Amino acid sequence: MRVDVSTRIILSITVYTMFFLFLASCSSSFFKKEMTEDQGRPSFEDEIIYHVFQRSFYDANGDGHGDLAGIKQKLDYLQELGVTTILLTPLYESPFYHNYFPDNFETIDPTYGDMKSYLSLINEVHKRDMKLLMDMEIHYITYDHKWYKDSYGNPDSKYSDYIIYNGPNNTLPESIIWDFDTVQTWDGQTVGLCSIDLYDSQVQLYMLEQFSFWMDPNGDGRFDDGVDGFRIDHMVDDLDWKGIRPELLAKFWRPLLRDLRAINPKIWFVGEQGEWDYGTKYFAEGLVNAVFAIPQYFAASKLDKASIIARTDSTWMLTPDSVEQVVFMENHDIDRLSTIFEGDPEKLRVGAAINLLMKGTPSIYYGQELGMPGKKQKFDESASSDIPRREAFEWYLDINGEGMALWYKGDYPWWHQTNLKANDGISLAEQKNDPSSLWNFYRQLISIRKAHPAIQHGDFRFIENDQEKVLSFLRISGKEQVIVLINLDKQAATATLSISSDSTVQFSNSWKNIFEQNDLISFTPEQSPEINLSGFDIKVFKNQ
Numbered sequence: 402m403r404v405d406v407s408t409r410i411i412l413s414i415t416v417y418t419m420f421f422l423f424l425a426s427c428s429s430s431f432f433k434k435e436m437t438e439d440q441g442r443p444s445f446e447d448e449i450i451y452h453v454f455q456r457s458f459y460d461a462n463g464d465g466h467g468d469l470a471g472i473k474q475k476l477d478y479l480q481e482l483g484v485t486t487i488l489l490t491p492l493y494e495s496p497f498y499h500n501y502f503p504d505n506f507e508t509i510d511p512t513y514g515d516m517k518s519y520l521s522l523i524n525e526v527h528k529r530d531m532k533l534l535m536d537m538e539i540h541y542i543t544y545d546h547k548w549y550k551d552s553y554g555n556p557d558s559k560y561s562d563y564i565i566y567n568g569p570n571n572t573l574p575e576s577i578i579w580d581f582d583t584v585q586t587w588d589g590q591t592v593g594l595c596s597i598d599l600y601d602s603q604v605q606l607y608m609l610e611q612f613s614f615w616m617d618p619n620g621d622g623r624f625d626d627g628v629d630g631f632r633i634d635h636m637v638d639d640l641d642w643k644g645i646r647p648e649l650l651a652k653f654w655r656p657l658l659r660d661l662r663a664i665n666p667k668i669w670f671v672g673e674q675g676e677w678d679y680g681t682k683y684f685a686e687g688l689v690n691a692v693f694a695i696p697q698y699f700a701a702s703k704l705d706k707a708s709i710i711a712r713t714d715s716t717w718m719l720t721p722d723s724v725e726q727v728v729f730m731e732n733h734d735i736d737r738l739s740t741i742f743e744g745d746p747e748k749l750r751v752g753a754a755i756n757l758l759m760k761g762t763p764s765i766y767y768g769q770e771l772g773m774p775g776k777k778q779k780f781d782e783s784a785s786s787d788i789p790r791r792e793a794f795e796w797y798l799d800i801n802g803e804g805m806a807l808w809y810k811g812d813y814p815w816w817h818q819t820n821l822k823a824n825d826g827i828s829l830a831e832q833k834n835d836p837s838s839l840w841n842f843y844r845q846l847i848s849i850r851k852a853h854p855a856i857q858h859g860d861f862r863f864i865e866n867d868q869e870k871v872l873s874f875l876r877i878s879g880k881e882q883v884i885v886l887i888n889l890d891k892q893a894a895t896a897t898l899s900i901s902s903d904s905t906v907q908f909s910n911s912w913k914n915i916f917e918q919n920d921l922i923s924f925t926p927e928q929s930p931e932i933n934l935s936g937f938d939i940k941v942f943k944n945q
Contacts, residue, residue, distance in 0.1 A: 444725065445690065445725060445762050446858040447858055448486040449486065450727065450765065452764050453488065453490075454467075454499075455489055456791075457792060457793050457806045458471055459472065459475050459796070459804045460805065460808075464512065465807055465810070466806060467513075470521070470522070472487065473518075473522045476529060482770060482840075482843065484531070491503070492509045492510060495543070496545070496592050497584075497586055497784060498587050498784075498788075498809070499733070499791075502594055504543050504545045505546065506611055516618070524625075532629035534630045534669070535628045536632040537634060539611075540596060540599070541596055541597065543593060544592070544593035544594070552564055554570055555571055562598060563601055564598060574596070575645065576595070578635070584783075584784055585781075587784055599646060599652075600652060629668070630670060631671075637676075638650045650687040659688065669690045669691075670688075672689040672692050674692050674693065677696075679715060680695075680726075681719050684720070691726060692726060693729060694761055697716050697726075697728065698728075701730065702738065702752075706871070710863050725761065728756060729763070730753075730755065730766075731766035733766065736790060737776065737790060738772075739774040748937060750839065750842055750937065751888075751939065753846055754887050754939045757846040757850050757856075758856055768795065771795060771827050771829065773820065774827075776789055778815070789820060792819065792820055793805050793807050793821060795821060795829065796829050797828055797829075798830050800822070854881055856876050857878075858878065859877050860877045864884065864906075870894065871888050871889070873887075873898055882943070882944045883941060883942065883944075885942075886934060886938075887939050888936060888937055890936065890937070891937060893934060894934050895932065896931070897932070898924075898930075906924060908926055909923060909924060909945065911945035915942070
């Protein structure tokens with residue numbers, strides 16, 4: 402969930418980058434030592450995460466809404482692409498199409514299905530050796546939630562302390578982020594919202610029970626019917642930076658995650674750091690397995706070499722060996738890459754290479770593999786501005802095919818300006834059988850990543866070269882070494898790598914380009930080769 406990205410967040414990233422790059426020249430061991438205590442956590446670095454906005458993915462029952470049965474029907478598709486883990490948006494019942502503000506934590510939105518359809522999906526996912534992650538936003542509820550309805554104006558309610566009230570006799574409930582106390586839904590309803598008190602011991606027990614349930618719905622201790630991990634939405638240490646509930650990492654999240662790991666040591670947590678920064682304190686104080694590589698995204702989406710290097714180096718210097726960064730180029734809160742890159746197919750390939758070849762756990766947002774466009778637009782005062790970022794997945798040449806999740810279709814401004822067009826080249830039907838398509842390029846990159854441990858989970862460092870707009874880096878795992886060069890510009894370039902005296906690079910006469918088997922280069926201690934790259938070219942060389 403994201404309402405806006407403030408200027409202070411961007412400035413903090415810049416300050417952090419400059420500060421920690423200076424410290425990197427001194428020592429990074431301090432940060433590693435301080436943040437690796439009490440963190441024996443499972444790894445997801447070998448996974449390929451597919452972030453699906455399920456309402457817009459595939460509609461299995463014809464009501465216009467994507468659903469759990471639709472995801473199950475499309476598991477073959479996801480596996481063909483190379484996906485190993487599915488990240489859902491929230492499932493619980495809510496008047497909002499994105500389901501981030503619940504009426505009830507305990508019921509699945511009926512447009513998605515029910516518990517039976519959820520169990521059917523999770524069982525099929527696990528049968529295929531795939532994983533499922535659930536998105537949880539637990540800071541806020543609507544005024545239709547039973548906690549609010551029973552406790553507002555009623556200090557004797559058993560839920561009296563579940564909500565932060567600022568007025569006498571349980572009045573003046575605390576607003577949500579950016580001081581909103583009402584928000585309009587996409588279809589014009591005005592919904593009241595308030596903040597839960599995560600300090601309250603009964604709320605803490607309730608949340609432990611809720612997370613525990615989704616880890617093991619039938620309670621048999623096997624976890625085969627439960628999720629494999631959680632995305633924690635809008636994870637913050639100080640609730641909405643208001644000073645009213647500080648130290649949430651120590652007082653709420655850390656104890657919760659420890660208790661959940663005591664139940665299932667393999668459960669995985671990725672926190673969406675509320676500040677959109679490097680996420681350092683969420684490792685140290687919140688005990689998450691991963692955060693999102695947000696500063697790296699901001700640099701990569703501009704294809705700025707110096708910024709990519711600076712923010713990536715800062716990211717990994719601040720990330721302990723026992724935890725991870727989720728690397729992404731799109732998600733439900735930001736403009737789609739195709740819009741940022743103005744539909745340039747070569748730039749989209751560069752974005753895919755950064756997403757899948759650099760260090761980190763890659764996450765692909767549904768439709769990213771097709772180059773679907775979409776950007777935030779201000780239509781009215783409702784929560785509709787992000788709909789263009791969350792449109793129906795394009796399965797067919799025609800937008801009205803079976804299973805198209807056109808829940809937002811109608812006499813609405815966002816539909817009049819929809820990005821979905823028939824026969825525009827942006828659909829699975831048009832790209833699947835085209836070897837040169839973006840979809841097939843994603844599939845190829847994922848296959849390359851899976852086939853090479855150095856790319857999956859190997860060490861990473863940048864290699865200097867003599868070109869201002871050519872990014873080059875080394876991946877190493879055991880004896881396997883991979884060198885990647887990415888031209889960030891439309892102009893051709895000839896790059897010479899600065900590795901003639903680098904003891905970590907294997908000097909050999911047979912480094913082979915994975916994309917072009919007849920493209921061989923050699924490195925010697927005396928001289929590095931000149932590597933020719935066309936505009937927005939990508940070369941991946943592996944030692945033989």
